[in-house]
Amino acid sequence: MTRPPELLRFTPAERWVHRMTSLLIGLLVLTAAALYFPRLSVLVGHRPMVEAVHVAAGFLLPVPSLLGLLSPEFRADLRRLNRFRPDDWEWLRRRDRRTAGLPVGKFNGGQKLAAAFVAGAGLVLLGTGVVMLSTAWADVPLGWRQGATLVHDLLSLALVVLLAGHVWMAYRHPEARLAMRTGLVPAAYGERQHPAWVQELRGSDGQGQPGL
Secondary structure, X not given: OOOOOEEEOOOHHHHHHHHHHHHHHHHHHHHHHHHHOHHHHHHHOOHHHHHHHHHHHHHHOXXXXXXXXXXXXXXXXXXXXXXXXXXHHHHHHOOOOOOOOOOOOOOOHHHHHHHHHHHHHHHHHHHHHHHHHHHHOOOOOHHHHHHHHXXXXXXXXXXXXXXXXXXXXXXXXXXXXXXXXXXXXXXXXXXXXXXXXXXXXXXXXXOOOOOO
């Protein structure tokens, strides 16, 4: 039987979570820049409105992922991302990771590490943001607010650097962008970059058809 030219990598639910999360993160980055840099703040104006949009986007950020839990495919992806295997550490250590023929699953070690950092950073940013806002209704010690502001700013900067790297890697891999647009990825790309995932797919139905 001929192998399929394309494989199903992401379902509509998974792509929706990615798009909505990306939209909210984009709003957070843009509004944060308008609040943080004085010249940009003066240029944009309407600081209270910008701050309100930033806060709303921050509180809404977990919502797409929470709704995504209704999808079994999204839950399966979370389980994959949460499991670091010896091959993932090997992938991170090697310079020839993309040509070494390692048994990479649906997500490689770099993607798993980035997902863990984004999840942890999101929780810390949410917590520090609440501390920064709590002065409006609670008597928060000045040291707490200063510490929360410092952690919030530094972690935001680190997250922006990571997101820039994510966009750069996506630019270098048009097949990955195609998967996020259509859900499909060329079979040859999957065999080259994620051979263990392709084997899992083809073993799931015995015919090599798109599957989980």
